[in-house]
Structure formats: C-alpha cells, structure tokens
Amino acid sequence: MINKTIFQGLIIGVAFFGLWFGLTQVNFVKFFEIEKRTTSAENKIGDLIWDDIQQTGEVVTNDTIVKTLDKLINPICKANGIERDSLKIHILKKAEINAFALPNNHLVVYTGLITDCKKQEALQGVLGHEIAHIENNHVMKKLSKEVGLSVLLAAASGGKGGQIVKEVFKTLSSTAYDRALEKEADMQSVKYLLKADINPEPMADFMYELAQKHDIPSGFGWISTHPESEERAKYILDYLKGKKFQKKQILTQKEWDDYKKQVENY
Structure with a gap:
C-alpha cells in the first residue's frame, strides 16, 4: 500500500514537473503578439480588398434591394x-x-448570383455557405496556407501591399478552398437552414444545375471556385434523406420574382 502511494506521488510529481517545464518554454508574449498582429492584418486586408473591389463594379445601394437581401439573411x-x-x-x-x-467578415454578393437562383432558398444556401466560411x-486558413502569414502581415503593413x-x-x-473546408461549409449551411426552418434542397439543386453548365470559366465564378458540385449536391441530399423539416419561405413567390427583376434591372 505504501509502495503504491509512493508510486502515485512520483507520477504526480513527474507530471507536475513536465507541465511546469513545458509552460516555461512557451513564449506567451510572442504568441499573443503574433495572434494580435494576425487579427489586425486580417481586418486591414479585408478592408483593403473591399476598397479595391469597389473600383471594379457598381455597389448596389438601392434601399429595397439591400433590405430584401437582409430579409433573407436575418432569419x-x-x-x-x-x-x-x-x-x-x-451587393x-x-x-x-x-x-x-x-477577411474581416466581408461578404460580397454579385447581382448575377441573385438573378440566377430559381428559388430564394438556393440563394440563402449559398449565402449560408459563405457565412460558414x-x-x-x-x-484566413486558406490565405495562410496559400499566401503565407508573413506575406499577409507585410501586405497589411504597407510597402508592396497594393500588389499583394x-x-x-x-x-x-x-480558387477553391480544399475539399474538407468546402464540405464543412456546405454542411454548416445546411444546418443553418434547417435551424431556420428553411428547405436546403434548392441549394443542392442549384449546385447540380450549375454543374451541368459548360461555360463556367467565363461566367460562373461561384461554381468554378467550388468544384465537384454534383458530388456535393448528392451528399447534401443524402444528409437530408429521412429528415423532417419545415419549408418556410421568407418571401412570397411574387415578392421573390419581383425582387429578381428589380435586381436585374438595377
């Protein structure tokens, strides 16, 4: 019994010493400084990119168009x-x-996406996917992997930041996210919609329809950056099999049709 107690005491002592030694090796000041710089860089880069994007097209400021999109996102x-x-x-x-x-929670929606969606739930599914990202x-996971954290920090600090x-x-x-992140965003969007009592099936239908179009490089940016959409549509529909869920629509069919026309004629 005494030997067992001594042995347990030794184990606890070794574990405590190991933990203490490990903590002394971590430079918390440096770690949190990098974290702080990364967050600051993310915010600045997001704002810089949006400022740049604004020069490439007209920002939709029509109150009705903006508020109707909000009406679809808010639930x-x-x-x-x-x-x-x-x-x-x-928009x-x-x-x-x-x-x-x-970065910095900006989400850019092209009017072409709105007008191409046959159903409002398809648009909500795509937006849910981007919100999940x-x-x-x-x-930032994608950018850190493909561009590099040091490059992002340099871009946020000036110099050749504009080109970066x-x-x-x-x-x-x-360019596409890797398949694991895409699937995570897909399924997160489906779960978002289910919690909001919105039917996710039109999201899968939308992916399938775009996958059948062949002029992707010139005009279908969302699908060209989200490959294997037919496969993704399938695993969404497989996930929904046997599930009972509400199919609440935020807009009436007439309101949705009128909204698409307003966006198209803007």
Whole structure:
C-alpha cells in the first residue's frame, strides 16, 4: 500500500514537473503578439480588398434591394446565434454568378448570383455557405496556407501591399478552398437552414444545375471556385434523406420574382 502511494506521488510529481517545464518554454508574449498582429492584418486586408473591389463594379445601394437581401439573411443569423451586424454584406452589380467571403467578415454578393437562383432558398444556401466560411475562419486558413502569414502581415503593413492585396483577392475569388473546408461549409449551411426552418434542397439543386453548365470559366465564378458540385449536391441530399423539416419561405413567390427583376434591372 505504501509502495503504491509512493508510486502515485512520483507520477504526480513527474507530471507536475513536465507541465511546469513545458509552460516555461512557451513564449506567451510572442504568441499573443503574433495572434494580435494576425487579427489586425486580417481586418486591414479585408478592408483593403473591399476598397479595391469597389473600383471594379457598381455597389448596389438601392434601399429595397439591400433590405430584401437582409430579409433573407436575418432569419439564418437569428436562428443560429450569428450576430448579423458582425457581417459586412455588399451587393455588387456584376453578371457573374458569384459570392465570396473576405477577411474581416466581408461578404460580397454579385447581382448575377441573385438573378440566377430559381428559388430564394438556393440563394440563402449559398449565402449560408459563405457565412460558414467566415464563422469557421476558413478565409484566413486558406490565405495562410496559400499566401503565407508573413506575406499577409507585410501586405497589411504597407510597402508592396497594393500588389499583394490584388493577389489575395484573386486567391479568394477564383480558387477553391480544399475539399474538407468546402464540405464543412456546405454542411454548416445546411444546418443553418434547417435551424431556420428553411428547405436546403434548392441549394443542392442549384449546385447540380450549375454543374451541368459548360461555360463556367467565363461566367460562373461561384461554381468554378467550388468544384465537384454534383458530388456535393448528392451528399447534401443524402444528409437530408429521412429528415423532417419545415419549408418556410421568407418571401412570397411574387415578392421573390419581383425582387429578381428589380435586381436585374438595377
């Protein structure tokens, strides 16, 4: 019994010493300084990219168009505990079917995406997907991997920042996330919609329809940056099999049709 007690005491002592030694080797000041710099860089780069994007097309400021998009997004945020005011959502007048997330919670939606969606739930699904990228910090994970943290910090501090910002934007708007992050965003969006009593099936239908189009390089940015969409549509529909869920629509069919026409004629 005594030997067992002594042995247990030795184990605790060794564990305590190991923990103490490990903690003494961590430079917490340096760690948190890097974390602080990274957050600051993310915020600045996101704002710089958005400033640059504004020069490429007309920002839609029509009150009705903006508020109607908010009307579609708000239930998703409310049902999932996402602070709507933390998202900086911009509508840009461009025919390309695209939407993408930027650092610092910017989310850019092209008018071409809105007008191409047959159903409002498809648009909500795409927006939920991009919100998931923001909420799960996929944007910075992608940039840190493809561009490099040191380059991002340099871009935020000036120098050749302008050129780097353009490269960062190109990376975000024209190249895909890796498959694991894409699937995570897909399924997170599906769960967002289910919690908000919105039918996710049109999101899968939208992916499938875009996958059948062949002129992707010139006009289908969202699908060209999100490959294997037919496969993704399938695993979304497989996930929904046997699930009972509400199919609440935020807009009436007439309101949705009128909204698309207003956006198209803007």
